[in-house]
Amino acid sequence: xxxxxxxxxxxxxxxxxxxxxxxxxxxxxxxxxxxxxxxxxxxxxxxxxxxxxxxxxxxxxxxxxxxxxxxxxxxxxxxxxxxxxxxxxxxxxxxxxxxxxxxxxxxxxxxxxxxxxxxxxxxxxxxxxxxxxxxxxxxxxxxxxxxxxxxxxxxxxxxxxxxxxxxxxxxxxxxxxxxxxxxxxxxxxxxxxxxxxxxxxxxxxxxxxxxxxxxxxxxxxxxxxxxxxxxxxxxxxxxxxxxxxxxxxxxxxxxxxxxxxxxxxxxxxxxxxxxxxxxxxxxxxxxxxxxxxxxxxxxxxxxxxxxxxxxxxxxxxxxxxxxxxxxxxxxxxxxxxxxxxxxxxxxxxxxxxxxxxxxxxxxxxxxxxxxxxxxxxxxxxxxxxxxxxxxxxxxxxxxxxxxxxxxxxxxxxxxxxxxxxxxxxxxxxxxxxxxxxxxxxxxxxxxxxxxxxxxxxxxxxxxxxxxxxxxxxxxxxxxxxxxxxxxxxxx
Numbered sequence: 001x002x003x004x005x006x007x008x009x010x011x012x013x014x015x016x017x018x019x020x021x022x023x024x025x026x027x028x029x030x031x032x033x034x035x036x037x038x039x040x041x042x043x044x045x046x047x048x049x050x051x052x053x054x055x056x057x058x059x060x061x062x063x064x065x066x067x068x069x070x071x072x073x074x075x076x077x078x079x080x081x082x083x084x085x086x087x088x089x090x091x092x093x094x095x096x097x098x099x100x101x102x103x104x105x106x107x108x109x110x111x112x113x114x115x116x117x118x119x120x121x122x123x124x125x126x127x128x129x130x131x132x133x134x135x136x137x138x139x140x141x142x143x144x145x146x147x148x149x150x151x152x153x154x155x156x157x158x159x160x161x162x163x164x165x166x167x168x169x170x171x172x173x174x175x176x177x178x179x180x181x182x183x184x185x186x187x188x189x190x191x192x193x194x195x196x197x198x199x200x201x202x203x204x205x206x207x208x209x210x211x212x213x214x215x216x217x218x219x220x221x222x223x224x225x226x227x228x229x230x231x232x233x234x235x236x237x238x239x240x241x242x243x244x245x246x247x248x249x250x251x252x253x254x255x256x257x258x259x260x261x262x263x264x265x266x267x268x269x270x271x272x273x274x275x276x277x278x279x280x281x282x283x284x285x286x287x288x289x290x291x292x293x294x295x296x297x298x299x300x301x302x303x304x305x306x307x308x309x310x311x312x313x314x315x316x317x318x319x320x321x322x323x324x325x326x327x328x329x330x331x332x333x334x335x336x337x338x339x340x341x342x343x344x345x346x347x348x349x350x351x352x353x354x355x356x357x358x359x360x361x362x363x364x365x366x367x368x369x370x371x372x373x374x375x376x377x378x379x380x381x382x383x384x385x386x387x388x389x390x391x392x393x394x395x396x397x398x399x400x401x402x403x404x405x406x407x408x409x410x411x412x413x414x415x416x417x418x419x420x421x422x423x424x425x426x427x428x429x430x431x432x433x434x435x436x437x438x439x440x441x442x443x444x445x446x447x448x449x450x451x452x453x454x455x456x457x458x459x460x461x462x463x464x465x466x467x468x469x470x471x472x473x474x475x476x477x478x479x480x481x482x483x484x485x486x487x488x489x490x491x
């Protein structure tokens with residue numbers, strides 16, 4: 001079989017050969033440094049950006065050192081001053097290099113892992129082992145406020161794609177020796193670093209064990225974003241069981257509340273477990289506002305969740321099955337505006353929702369101000385044209401617009417997407433069974449949500465099951481002293 005025709009099979013065979021080589025002790029670096037250089041380069045596939053620099057000291061006859069590194073990921077100044085200059089002094093042992101940290105390498109696998117971490121691999125003729133020194137220059141993004149979680153008051157900084165930088169940002173809020181970090185490497189092909197972070201004595205052991213068990217048992221071929229972790233950790237497909245956050249203050253608050261955080265290298269999105277509906281409906285800005293203002297905003301969010309999911313279905317049910325439930329003048333006005341509409345109410349509503357959703361998605365894909373312009377003007381122009389052409393009635397457009405605006409009140413993107421699915425699911429039920437179908441649909445959804453739990457934390461807690469006192473910081477936001485007293489009473 002021609003392996004070039006089947007590249008995926010060819011890659012798996014290469015990996016199998018690598019493991020077999022390790023078992024047969026073929027992974028050992030050759031004592032001859034020039035041969036070992038070829039071993040390491042061949043193990044990486046002889047990449048063009050792998051640099052090999054040979055250092056010959058003028059002060060010591062026969063002193064030769066070999067440096068291997070990826071040219072794109074090494075700081076040239078640090079390489080010259082911190083590694084090459086000490087090597088030119090003909091050190092007698094690795095301790096004379098005065099490089100910290102300096103780790104020993106005794107196999108091809110360890111050498112390739114060090115190179116993939118953008119370290120410099122050093123081999124000196126006459127020394128038994130190879131060594132790795134850190135001279136990396138990984139690309140860093142400036143620390144800015146996340147565009148999807150901005151606040152008026154409070155910190156204006158967010159996580160970046162570097163794991164260690166994110167941990168530094170998190171420790172600014174948690175200056176305590178009880179921060180615990182467990183490291184795990186995930187992804188058969190990517191070997192991505194993932195950290196489980198929690199507060200000892202604050203995070204329940206059941207939560208830590210739940211997250212740890214799923215992280216260590218996670219079969220992933222590759223990992224490029226934390227969303228893959230969230231999907232692989234299980235739970236219902238349609239109900240989000242983990243919370244995303246790009247704000248250090250929000251993650252620190254979650255750890256102080258007894259939750260666990262999952263940080264991954266290469267993404268600014270941190271996962272918080274467990275995630276209840278009350279957590280997903282809370283905005284970081286709630287705790288930087290007055291309690292009265294934050295409480296009103298929370299009530300608006302929960303009301304927005306009900307409106308965006310139910311209002312279109314109520315509109316369809318009132319026009320098709322239960323017209324007697326609405327005032328007669330309002331019903332007659334709506335009917336008069338619909339006399340020239342060629343579609344029934346259910347088709348008209350679904351078509352208008354689809355059009356608005358398409359405009360919204362187009363605005364998200366397009367960059368910056370252009371996307372906002374497309375969303376606003378596209379909705380206005382299409383809505384006005386649809387009414388003037390007699391395709392859509394004005395009450396339908398008003399209903400759809402209110403439902404879409406209510407969706408923007410939901411702070412979590414996953415809950416917002418779930419609300420969209422519920423909205424589309426309730427409309428056909430309302431067209432067939434009316435208000436009774438809407439109530440039955442909500443009872444089924446609530447029954448499903450009540451059975452969901454993450455790390456032994458019920459999804460609708462503290463509302464279901466009811467915990468006396470715990471609900472006071474769910475629909476409302478109490479002052480700090482009353483929240484602490486409420487938490488003590490509920491526990």
